[in-house]
Amino acid sequence: MENKYKIIPLTGDQAAAEAMRQINPDIVAAYPITPQTEIVMTFAQFVADGIVDTEMIQVESEHSAMSTTLGACAAGVRAMTATSSQGLALMWEVLYIASGYRLPIVMPVVNRALSGPINIHCDHSDTMGARDSGWLHIYCENAQEVYEMTIAAIKIAEHPEILLPVMVCQDGFITSHATEGVKIFDDADIKKLIGEYKPKYPLLDIKNPVSYGPLDLQDYYFEHKRQQSEAVKIAKEKIPGILSEFNKFFGKDYGYIETYRLEDAEIAIIAMSSTCGTARSVIDELHKNNIKAGMLKIRFFRPFPAEEIVNACRNLRAIAVLDRAESFSNQGGPLFAEVRAALYNNVSIPVVNYIYGLGGRDIYTEDIKSIFSEVKEIASTGKVKNLVNYQGVRE
């Protein structure tokens, strides 16, 4: 039986705020920043209208937003925040503390380019900067996925064997400010689905005293970091089980990756977020011309789905990885580096990188078609002309 829902017009930001309304966190501490503003604005209205029980803490910066969320979470409550771009950059040192303390904070992030020059539009340089912060990363294609993954992220973060913070990313403006019809499920059902938060080591449980943040030197710091990487490994094992419960409820098939017409494909692109949607349309068109093109969408960047990528790509003849961020390594973007490392020693397929869409430069179906035609060329000649390419830029 399908669960109760209604379809309402929502932007990606509003979809994140709806998820937060249903999650009804105890504490939200946030600072508004474009293009995340509508999340905080919408949620603040829910608080003002008494629709949620949340205590909203106004802070003077994102550094304080993350510090406050972290403190509340350590105290033993469900705590959330949301940010973008410079805001995430300002949280940077505290991000590592949240993951190092194993605090299950869920944070919607609306991807926006980093300054300078100043730009308010989409790219992934902000969250890619937090790549090694110990947070789990989920990248969403559309507003529906934002809503559903924000809810699912709560259970992933709070799983007693995981206990890691999660950022749920959506593309700034492209997703955050576009209205789509979003299926919103029944409040009571969602409440039941995520259940009550039972903190494992609450600071305020004075009968079982714990310490957060003591000095941790040569004697134990390494062990704690080793445990943190073990937690990400455990997360890798546990997440499919957690998602299956949500998949059953939402009627979806969410996993680490999603493939589109990849089974019999000869060439493919690997991408994340809203670009994957546009790529689907291009792939359908290419199939009409008997071009066997497919796509691998990466939903979870952390834990990184290396085995899943290798298995899905095994039979391809050439691959292009699309990065909406530059790493300035002269070796391609961050997604390319990790995908290529995962494939190395496992399969021998030519793989190239396309850096695109920085600062919100739109990626049209023609851009993706042009990438596919170059990948097709590589598949038939076996020759890679340029390892790293820039799509849609004036040279």
Next chain:
Amino acid sequence: MKNIIEMRWHGRGGQGAKTAADMIAHSALELGKHIQSFPEYGPERAGAPMISYVRVSDLPINLHCGVTNPDIVVVIDPTLIESVPIIEGLDKKGALIVNTSEKPESVRKKLNFNEGKVWTVDATKIALEETGAPLPNTPMLGAVLKATGIVPLDNLKEQLKKKLGKKLSPEKMEGNIKAIEKAYNAVVSG
């Protein structure tokens, strides 16, 4: 009808092109269609040319890029005809709907848009008469509905009441509804 209809609205910041585009998308969603409605955000400021897009489809919409080849172009500010590439990418057989006191033939000639349909209506005049404010976005909705049949008039009127009922006084709301109906009947094609 094609299974996806793509629209582009041209207006100036503050004229309500985004609100109008949203109204159409929201009405279509209630009728069971799949929708997208999104403005092109530049350095937003009142009076600057802006664009808003709408997609309406029978099937789920995967595209997340701007509309490059619209079936319908709506111009809510007549001065934009001279200053921005209004018909760029517009389907040759598409529809162009313009707020102007001029006749369709004259707009067609100015833009060299030969094959498609051109519709004109003096939406600013209608807005002034019915609402007392020179905001042509609501009357343009009436014109668009008549020209394209994208959603039925009654559904749109309901949507307007639902979305702006709290913001507008009953008199203002009635004025807006009248403006939509008046433009619906006054828009002419050629």
